[in-house]
Amino acid sequence: MALDKKYDFKAVEEGRYSKWKAAGYFTAGDKSKQKFSMVIPPPNVTGKLHIGHSIDNTIQDITCRYKKAKGFDVLYLPGVDHAGIATQAKVDAKLASEGKSRFSIGREAFMKEAFDWKNKHTDIIHSQWEKMGIMVDYSRERFTLDEGCSKAVNEVFVRLYNEGLIYQGERIVNYDPVMKTALSNIEVVYKEDDGKFFYFKYPYADDSSKFLTVATTRPETMFGDTCVVVNPNDDRYKDVVGKFVINPANHEKIPVIADEYVDITFGTGAMKCTPAHDPNDFIIGKKYNQKFIVIMNVDGTMKENCGIYAGMDRIECRNLLVSNIEKEGNLIKIEDYKHQVGHSERSDAVVEPILSKQWFIKMKPLAERVLENQKNPDTKVNFYPARFENVLIQWMSNCDDWCISRQLWWGHRIPVYYHKTTKKLLVSAEKPKDIENWTQDEDVLDTWFSSALWPFETMGWPDESSDDFKRYYPNDVMVTGYDIIFFWVARMVFQGLHFTNKAPFKDVVIHGIVRDSQGRKMSKSLGNGIDPIDVINTYGVDSLRYFLATTASPGQDMRYSEEKVKSSNNYLNKIWNSARFILMNIPENYEFKSVDLNKLEAVDKNILTKLERTIEKVTKAMDAYDYGVASSVLYNFVYDDFCSNYLEMTKVTLKNENAYKEGTYFTLIKTLKAVLMMIYPFSPFIAEEIYLNLPQHLDSIMLESYPEYENNLLFEDDESRVNTIYELIEGIRQYKVQNDLAPNAALDLAINSDLKLDDLYQYLSRFAFAKSLTETKEEVKGATAIILPKVSLYIVDGIDKEELKNKILKEIEVLKNEIKRSEGMLNNKNFLEKAPEAKINVEKEKYQNFKLKLQQLDEKLKNL
RNA sequence: GGAUGUUUAGCUCAGCUGGGAGAGCAUCGCCUUUACACGGCGGAGGUCAGAGGUUCGAGCCCUCUAACAUCCACCA
Numbered sequence: 001m002a003l004d005k006k007y008d009f010k011a012v013e014e015g016r017y018s019k020w021k022a023a024g025y026f027t028a029g030d031k032s033k034q035k036f037s038m039v040i041p042p043p044n045v046t047g048k049l050h051i052g053h054s055i056d057n058t059i060q061d062i063t064c065r066y067k068k069a070k071g072f073d074v075l076y077l078p079g080v081d082h083a084g085i086a087t088q089a090k091v092d093a094k095l096a097s098e099g100k101s102r103f104s105i106g107r108e109a110f111m112k113e114a115f116d117w118k119n120k121h122t123d124i125i126h127s128q129w130e131k132m133g134i135m136v137d138y139s140r141e142r143f144t145l146d147e148g149c150s151k152a153v154n155e156v157f158v159r160l161y162n163e164g165l166i167y168q169g170e171r172i173v174n175y176d177p178v179m180k181t182a183l184s185n186i187e188v189v190y191k192e193d194d195g196k197f198f199y200f201k202y203p204y205a206d207d208s209s210k211f212l213t214v215a216t217t218r219p220e221t222m223f224g225d226t227c228v229v230v231n232p233n234d235d236r237y238k239d240v241v242g243k244f245v246i247n248p249a250n251h252e253k254i255p256v257i258a259d260e261y262v263d264i265t266f267g268t269g270a271m272k273c274t275p276a277h278d279p280n281d282f283i284i285g286k287k288y289n290q291k292f293i294v295i296m297n298v299d300g301t302m303k304e305n306c307g308i309y310a311g312m313d314r315i316e317c318r319n320l321l322v323s324n325i326e327k328e329g330n331l332i333k334i335e336d337y338k339h340q341v342g343h344s345e346r347s348d349a350v351v352e353p354i355l356s357k358q359w360f361i362k363m364k365p366l367a368e369r370v371l372e373n374q375k376n377p378d379t380k381v382n383f384y385p386a387r388f389e390n391v392l393i394q395w396m397s398n399c400d401d402w403c404i405s406r407q408l409w410w411g412h413r414i415p416v417y418y419h420k421t422t423k424k425l426l427v428s429a430e431k432p433k434d435i436e437n438w439t440q441d442e443d444v445l446d447t448w449f450s451s452a453l454w455p456f457e458t459m460g461w462p463d464e465s466s467d468d469f470k471r472y473y474p475n476d477v478m479v480t481g482y483d484i485i486f487f488w489v490a491r492m493v494f495q496g497l498h499f500t501n502k503a504p505f506k507d508v509v510i511h512g513i514v515r516d517s518q519g520r521k522m523s524k525s526l527g528n529g530i531d532p533i534d535v536i537n538t539y540g541v542d543s544l545r546y547f548l549a550t551t552a553s554p555g556q557d558m559r560y561s562e563e564k565v566k567s568s569n570n571y572l573n574k575i576w577n578s579a580r581f582i583l584m585n586i587p588e589n590y591e592f593k594s595v596d597l598n599k600l601e602a603v604d605k606n607i608l609t610k611l612e613r614t615i616e617k618v619t620k621a622m623d624a625y626d627y628g629v630a631s632s633v634l635y636n637f638v639y640d641d642f643c644s645n646y647l648e649m650t651k652v653t654l655k656n657e658n659a660y661k662e663g664t665y666f667t668l669i670k671t672l673k674a675v676l677m678m679i680y681p682f683s684p685f686i687a688e689e690i691y692l693n694l695p696q697h698l699d700s701i702m703l704e705s706y707p708e709y710e711n712n713l714l715f716e717d718d719e720s721r722v723n724t725i726y727e728l729i730e731g732i733r734q735y736k737v738q739n740d741l742a743p744n745a746a747l748d749l750a751i752n753s754d755l756k757l758d759d760l761y762q763y764l765s766r767f768a769f770a771k772s773l774t775e776t777k778e779e780v781k782g783a784t785a786i787i788l789p790k791v792s793l794y795i796v797d798g799i800d801k802e803e804l805k806n807k808i809l810k811e812i813e814v815l816k817n818e819i820k821r822s823e824g825m826l827n828n829k830n831f832l833e834k835a836p837e838a839k840i841n842v843e844k845e846k847y848q849n850f851k852l853k854l855q856q857l858d859e860k861l862k863n864l
Numbered sequence: 865g866g867a868u869g870u871u872u873a874g875c876u877c878a879g880c881u882g883g884g885a886g887a888g889c890a891u892c893g894c895c896u897u898u899a900c901a902c903g904g905c906g907g908a909g910g911u912c913a914g915a916g917g918u919u920c921g922a923g924c925c926c927u928c929u930a931a932c933a934u935c936c937a938c939c940a
Contacts, residue, residue, distance in 0.1 A: 743906090
């Protein structure tokens, strides 16, 4: 078999994935091996996958393919997330475009719509996984709303409730008036908005000629005000504390109280207090036994207790109220004011803090368990890079209780039932038998509630005796972006510890996000997103994967760069062509078998030695999830050692009748195979295609083992002798360029060396166009010398000019500086005492070489 | 206000536990040599943000400063 002249990624990738899948290579379950498991972060069923998913999946798949090649039974478990708010927003929008709403069609019909949506998008996601080439085990695919996950969710809810860790409470929560649901604190994103600061007169109740000035950004909440608060140390207001003022919005009498919370220097130092619509005011309200007056509906319209404003939208109300207060002469001024305003992460609506009854998880005991666990080196979760552990610890150290109820339809219904007549509350995983007497809680759970259980609910939990749970839990690694540590990683860790007594995974590998070429975040509004499918169609998935895995260092953001994708493609083409060369040069029916290592040619020993070192370094980096380092070590080996040096050399040995060619064939195939295995996790398609053209291949590279480091293949003497040849060739080439000689100018050479340089002339004539090579025991006068440790090579003709003299002078200058530096070090007592001996010896050797070279250059200069 | 990250060649970025700075792209010169022009050979280009300090030795460790970025918490 022979490879095509050009690496055609389309031909290479076409149909390959379905063959792998059909052959069952993605299915875990080989009990003879040690297990390695990971779950995919389930993508939302809201749309198609973007390049952020691509980097995530690429790193996961590299990890899995590497581990599989290293002999593990790998489980890479796929699935999708129902994505409560996000999906419901999409389905709501679809219904709206058809002139319908979820309320007009009812819960059942809505759920059908939503499931249709989910199915359609799951299909899209599947086709994208296929395009990305990820080896997920479809036989174990899960969905966060499937039966097993629902069972796990109910179990967790009930147990946490019974343990007192879930409670129902009336508290200020962030309300999204567009989606009409409560949100957790981390679903609120703060943005700087242009707002207004309104200054109002609050006349004294007993003397309308006097007033307090109170400033606010949200005048519409004044209907819920119960008092005005000033700082007790604020001299301006000492006399008014304890008196009453008139709320200019509704003309009600409210007291002025004093509390140190108020910042004297901010605004006017007098703050209106709305206990039901502001978290800080809520605390003050509790402290001073205030009423909690809710004045806004969940859709952002004003309640009946707002007089003429009842039913108005909050902003409409604000505008009208301000102008009415102005008419009454109580508006002092309006200032422009930039401030941070909370927006809903999903709908972007300005969130309203509203007092409402919701379900919460009590975080403190759960978080403390996480913090405790991180102190134990044996059971802690290891972050790569390590600094991200701080993000977890910091958040766990001071997080608020988690509001888990959502006023949505798409999600896990809260397993709480209210008795129709007795009003008794029942928390139960199973529906009550006399369901007709009960009403189930209308709310669903936060999506992240089920996501938090993902690492174990997908493996059979709560049935801890299930095969997969016993074998594959806990997971070995979790790969995800840093933007999701709070939302997901932290919650998986505390739920895992609480319910399985184990951290859900040993390692967490954190990666950054892909930005556009200018470093901006990709977003719909900017329209700067890169569709991975477009990249795959242009450059192939192997190039995209290589690019994504190798462009950024761990945890760091990266910029999308088409040039780099292209250069990844060039690299793969290079590997393709090196393979093509090798396959062209081994005999037709060559059988790959071991050979007599002692008889190997020096150039073969040289590359085998370098290969072993490469395997060692690459493996070490792969084990540390450091794919950037692994790939660059391999890259340098492939380009410099393998292609530029070794393959060129074999052009000589393969034509040499006396050479041990069996050894060269062996070395060629062994090295190529190792290179393929090392590139395979990154770019599996091209690796497979070439692999299947090797002699004695298995059915697929997916069945092949990763190369092991073998120290019986280290031939250090031969390695350094051959390196000397490479250096001589390089020196002659430089000489030609510097002396304006044609690259193929023929030269007479003389050599003085103790080294056994096998077939040196062959190599020099082939790669440096040597006309002759003679041995000499002394310096050749008037010739240019290439001086290496233990070798001097003289270029006898091609003679000098003034330029050459200048060059020598320059070289002498450089050498003198080196010698000065070296002498400085070697004369430094501290260095000699404190530096490691090996380092000192290296420096001494360098020094000797410098001296020798200088002496020879001086000679040469004299002879000119 | 708290925290983290970044600052290295024209551009985008590597640089592992401190021991004389690398890659890709771009650029210059030469080469169509039967693996590859998606290439080969050779070159040019860096006070490693700044200032101190530790060390025999600092891009790397410590302190401070500056710019940029991100996250968390936020005063009505």
